[in-house]
Amino acid sequence: MDLPIELKSASEKLVVGYKQAQLKKIAQDLSDRYRNESGVGKVLLSKDIEAAVYALVRMPATYGAVSDALKYALEYFDGSISTLLDVGAGSGAATWAASNQLELERITCIEREGAMRRVGETLMKEGNRVLANARWISSDLTTTKVTNSADLVVSSYVMNEMAKKDRQFVLDSLWNSAEKMLLIVEPGTPAGFSVLRDSREYLLSKGAHIVAPCPHESVCRLSENDWCHFTCRVQRSRIHKMLKDADVPYEDEKYSYMAFVKQECNRARARILRHPYIDKGQIGLEICTQNDNRSTVVRKKDGKLFKVARKAKHGDSIEIE
Numbered sequence: 001m002d003l004p005i006e007l008k009s010a011s012e013k014l015v016v017g018y019k020q021a022q023l024k025k026i027a028q029d030l031s032d033r034y035r036n037e038s039g040v041g042k043v044l045l046s047k048d049i050e051a052a053v054y055a056l057v058r059m060p061a062t063y064g065a066v067s068d069a070l071k072y073a074l075e076y077f078d079g080s081i082s083t084l085l086d087v088g089a090g091s092g093a094a095t096w097a098a099s100n101q102l103e104l105e106r107i108t109c110i111e112r113e114g115a116m117r118r119v120g121e122t123l124m125k126e127g128n129r130v131l132a133n134a135r136w137i138s139s140d141l142t143t144t145k146v147t148n149s150a151d152l153v154v155s156s157y158v159m160n161e162m163a164k165k166d167r168q169f170v171l172d173s174l175w176n177s178a179e180k181m182l183l184i185v186e187p188g189t190p191a192g193f194s195v196l197r198d199s200r201e202y203l204l205s206k207g208a209h210i211v212a213p214c215p216h217e218s219v220c221r222l223s224e225n226d227w228c229h230f231t232c233r234v235q236r237s238r239i240h241k242m243l244k245d246a247d248v249p250y251e252d253e254k255y256s257y258m259a260f261v262k263q264e265c266n267r268a269r270a271r272i273l274r275h276p277y278i279d280k281g282q283i284g285l286e287i288c289t290q291n292d293n294r295s296t297v298v299r300k301k302d303g304k305l306f307k308v309a310r311k312a313k314h315g316d317s318i319e320i321e
C-alpha cells in the first residue's frame with residue numbers, strides 16, 4: 001500500500017529547507033513523546049514543523065491502517081456513505097484513506113492542535129475538489145460535544161491519546177454524530193485494543209451493531225492479556241527511510257479497529273486472527289467465529305475453501321462456520 005502521489009509530494013514539500021539532521025531529531029523526539037506520554041490527554045506536538053514531520057513519518061502507516069479497516073468494514077456494510085467526519089484528524093490520513101474508497105461529497109475534520117490543522121489543510125488543498133474543500137474545525141473532543149454529523153465518523157489513533165476518564169464522553173458524542181457508521185482505529189497494541197474492547201462493550205449496550213471485525217456481538221472471547229490486531233504493509237519513501245534509519249523499503253503497521261453501525265447488519269462468518277500457517281497441502285488458521293475462537297486446518301480436499309485460505313491473510317474474513 002502506498003500514499004496517493006499528490007499527498008506524498010505535498011508532504012515532502014513541507015520540510016524543504018530543513019537539514020536531514022534537524023528532521024531526524026524532531027522525528028526521534030516525537031516518537032519518544034508518542035511512546036511515553038500518550039494516554040493521559042497531553043498535547044504531543046504544537047509546532048508546524050513537528051506536524052510536518054508527523055505527516056512524513058506516521059501518515060503512511062495510519063493511512064494504511066484506516067484503508068484496511070475501512071475495506072473490511074465496507075465488505076459487509078449495506079448502505080451508501082457520502083459524508084465524512086474525521087475526528088482528531090491530525091494531518092488528515094484517515095480522510096485521504098476514506099476518500100480513496102468512497103465517493104465523498106462532504107468532509108469535515110475536527111482537530112485540537114493548530115499545527116496539525118494547518119498541515120492537514122495544506123495537504124488536502126493538493127487533493128480532489130472535495131478534499132480541498134474540507135471544513136476544518138478547531139475543537140477539543142474531551143470538553144466539547146461534537147455537533148456535526150456525517151454518514152461515517154472516523155476516529156483514527158486518537159482515543160488512545162486521551163485520558164481514560166474522558167473516553168466515554170467522547171464515545172457518546174461520536175456515536176451520536178455517526179448517521180451510519182463509526183470506525184475507530186487504534187494502534188495494534190494491548191493498550192490500543194483495550195480502548196476498543198471498552199468501546200465495544202459500551203456501544204453494544206447502547207444498541208450499536210458491529211459490522212467488522214467481529215463475527216458476533218457477544219462478549220469478546222479473547223483473554224484479558226490477548227489483543228485482536230492486524231497488520232498492513234506500507235511502502236517507505238526515501239525520506240521515510242532516512243528519518244527512521246530503516247533498511248527495508250516497507251514497514252508493517254500493526255493496528256486494531258472496530259466498525260460500529262446503526263442498523264442490523266451482515267458480518268463475517270469467521271475472521272482470521274493470526275498469520276495463517278501454511279504447510280504442504282494444509283493451512284492452519286486461528287479464527288474467531290460466531291460461536292467460538294479456535295484453531296482449524298483447511299486441507300486440499302476442501303477445494304474452494306483451500307484456494308481461498310491459501311490467499312488469505314490475517315484480518316480477512318473466511319466462510320467457515
Ligand SMILES: C[S@@+](CC[C@H](N)C(=O)[O-])C[C@H]1O[C@@H](n2cnc3c(N)ncnc32)[C@H](O)[C@@H]1O
Nearest residue numbers: 062088089090093112113116140141142156157
Ligand atoms: C496520533 S494523531 C492521529 C492523527 C490522524 N487521525 C491519523 O490517523 O494520522 C492524534 C490526533 O488527535 C488529536 N487529538 C488528540 N486528543 C484530541 C482531543 N481531545 N480533541 C481533538 N483532537 C485531539 C491530536 O492533536 C492529533 O492530531
